[in-house]
Amino acid sequence: MRILIVTDAWEPQVNGVVRTLQATIAELRAAGHKVHVISPDLFRSVPCPSYPEIRLAFAGRRAVGRRIRAFAPQAIHISTEGPLGLAARRWCLRNGFPFTTAYHTRFPEYVAARIPVSPAFVWRFIRWFHRPARHIMVATRSLARELAEQRLDQTMMWERGVDHELFRPDRTSHPAYEGLARPIQLYVGRIAVEKNIGAFLDCDRPGTKVVVGEGPALDELKARHPDALFLGKLGGETLAAAYAGADVFVFPSRTDTFGLVIIEALSCGTPVAAYPVPGPGDIVREGAGALDEDLGCAIDAALTCDRDDAAALGARYSWSHCTAQFVKALTFVPDEPVRDTAAAMPRLV
Numbered sequence: 001m002r003i004l005i006v007t008d009a010w011e012p013q014v015n016g017v018v019r020t021l022q023a024t025i026a027e028l029r030a031a032g033h034k035v036h037v038i039s040p041d042l043f044r045s046v047p048c049p050s051y052p053e054i055r056l057a058f059a060g061r062r063a064v065g066r067r068i069r070a071f072a073p074q075a076i077h078i079s080t081e082g083p084l085g086l087a088a089r090r091w092c093l094r095n096g097f098p099f100t101t102a103y104h105t106r107f108p109e110y111v112a113a114r115i116p117v118s119p120a121f122v123w124r125f126i127r128w129f130h131r132p133a134r135h136i137m138v139a140t141r142s143l144a145r146e147l148a149e150q151r152l153d154q155t156m157m158w159e160r161g162v163d164h165e166l167f168r169p170d171r172t173s174h175p176a177y178e179g180l181a182r183p184i185q186l187y188v189g190r191i192a193v194e195k196n197i198g199a200f201l202d203c204d205r206p207g208t209k210v211v212v213g214e215g216p217a218l219d220e221l222k223a224r225h226p227d228a229l230f231l232g233k234l235g236g237e238t239l240a241a242a243y244a245g246a247d248v249f250v251f252p253s254r255t256d257t258f259g260l261v262i263i264e265a266l267s268c269g270t271p272v273a274a275y276p277v278p279g280p281g282d283i284v285r286e287g288a289g290a291l292d293e294d295l296g297c298a299i300d301a302a303l304t305c306d307r308d309d310a311a312a313l314g315a316r317y318s319w320s321h322c323t324a325q326f327v328k329a330l331t332f333v334p335d336e337p338v339r340d341t342a343a344a345m346p347r348l349v
Helices: 016-030 061-071 083-095 107-112 119-130 141-149 197-201 218-224 236-245 260-267 295-302 307-314 319-329
Strands: 002-006 034-038 045-048 051-057 075-078 100-102 135-138 155-157 184-188 208-212 229-232 248-251 272-274 289-291
Touching (some): 002 016, 002 061, 002 083, 016 319, 034 061, 061 083, 083 119, 135 141, 135 319, 141 155, 155 319, 184 197, 184 236, 197 218, 208 236, 218 229, 248 260, 248 295, 260 272, 260 307, 272 295, 289 295
Parallel strands (some): 075 100, 100 135, 208 229, 272 289
């Protein structure tokens, strides 16, 4: 199948959306599908306010449409609600071409954490953007229920996966952990206000708190928490070693839709502590981690969990299964050319 993916989140960003797209595209190509990505690097762009790693592309429906026609896709997936996503959405609606979307980020809460805007106002935009999609891909059942409450009930599952060759429990601990007071409590992810990292670092628990990642809140958190160890951005085997050597992985976010780092930590045998909210609430099971409105209590409980149980839970997630769900959710048009006329309505199967 010829699959076109339109995304405003792309390299060199390092986040769950980009990593999920990269892994899914690799699996799709390995299975013989032809995949083309329309991303900000193809156009002039400017940094997104408060999130400069995201580039906002200057691209309208016509410019995006030319690239769509050149590739002649059988399926179009619009991954994000940014400028490129909006342009592709307009093109698809004008040409009667079916498309899917994904709800990667709890956008209303994300925006409200940064600017004084009511989540109810942002939900109006979310409903408008996703309503024409044939399917909205979501990572958890909780998200499907949340969207159904907003009268968006055309959801299909698109979970997340783990590279089990990389993230595994037999990894040697990260060398930076040598000599640190135990238990080592680890956070991995973007260092930004919506991640609620301060709630983790404010927990009064013995041991050492370790933070992996970069982001706009890094300097502030370093200044406020000089006793924490900030390792910066890690990847590959060094990231896996950071997971595997920790005693507990702490996920303080209340707004993430899934938490790819959660299943990476579990796959390394590290129990997870988090709030009982969508995302971790859909993943973490008794014995492999703990959920509590008191994050300190969740940390205490997770430290008593069995690392073998954590690794077994992480082993359930694979990129091959994730990609099979993605293909199942696609709305596609076999053996029909893309036409740029408002009256054209491709045949659906």
